[in-house]
Amino acid sequence: MLSAAVPADTLAGLLAGLNGALRGSAGERPRYGERNLIARVDAVRRLALSDPLLRIARQVLGAAARPVRSLYFDKLPGANWNVAWHQDTSIAVRQRVALDGFGPWSVKQGVDHVEPPLDFLSAMLTLRLHLDPAGADNGALRVVAGSHAGGRLDSAALLARVNQGPVQVCEAMPGDLLLMNPLLLHSSRKASRPLHRRVVHIEYSARALPAPLQWFERAVPAQ
Numbered sequence: 001m002l003s004a005a006v007p008a009d010t011l012a013g014l015l016a017g018l019n020g021a022l023r024g025s026a027g028e029r030p031r032y033g034e035r036n037l038i039a040r041v042d043a044v045r046r047l048a049l050s051d052p053l054l055r056i057a058r059q060v061l062g063a064a065a066r067p068v069r070s071l072y073f074d075k076l077p078g079a080n081w082n083v084a085w086h087q088d089t090s091i092a093v094r095q096r097v098a099l100d101g102f103g104p105w106s107v108k109q110g111v112d113h114v115e116p117p118l119d120f121l122s123a124m125l126t127l128r129l130h131l132d133p134a135g136a137d138n139g140a141l142r143v144v145a146g147s148h149a150g151g152r153l154d155s156a157a158l159l160a161r162v163n164q165g166p167v168q169v170c171e172a173m174p175g176d177l178l179l180m181n182p183l184l185l186h187s188s189r190k191a192s193r194p195l196h197r198r199v200v201h202i203e204y205s206a207r208a209l210p211a212p213l214q215w216f217e218r219a220v221p222a223q
Helices: 008-022 042-048 052-063 118-122 155-164
Strands: 033-035 067-073 083-086 092-093 103-107 111-113 124-130 141-144 165-168 176-178 186-188 198-207
Touching: 008 042, 042 052, 042 067, 042 198, 052 067, 052 124, 052 176, 052 198, 067 092, 083 155, 118 124, 141 155
Parallel strands: none
Antiparallel strands: 033 067, 067 198, 083 186, 092 111, 103 111, 124 176, 124 198, 141 165, 141 186
8 A cells, every 4th residue: 555645636636537527418426336447537547647656557567567447436325335355357358359268258338358367467456546535434445465376266265265364454545556466355345434435446467468359448658
């Protein structure tokens, strides 16, 4: 966790961009979860390609690191439930292609997703930017420290690893960045005080997918 990694003025601009871009034609508020933000929200694209996020990703993954997937999460009174322990094991791609080692496939919000070979997931970095305070009472993320080192786990192994622990509650304040590998076991409890718990989640990779497969949201900095 990096405290106060993103300044307040950047957060304010990001929130304004999200609220404007994610409201539907009827003016409703953004849903509890949204995908494909880099393509839909200019403020998120700028954030993903800006310092400190891109600099952090390059320090961890190398100079070729680029954002490849983006999501938005919130916990509200009308969208408040337990999120079970899991790993993030799928990536978003532009088209479905039959390739050895890639599968199974799924479709999420109209975009093809696939589980890639383990080495692709091991070489990714997720940055979660907090836009609101996140505490144990409003569904802060819980993680099992070090669990990403065990690779992709089936349900029995996952439960055993959670029981082994240690479990950490990732309390955060606006502007804090949580760095994690997608394979890190994580969950969140139902909020006992369900206020906003908005998070922008951006995944980075320095690897190209085998042709003709392509990352759905791979964004490249302007030269």
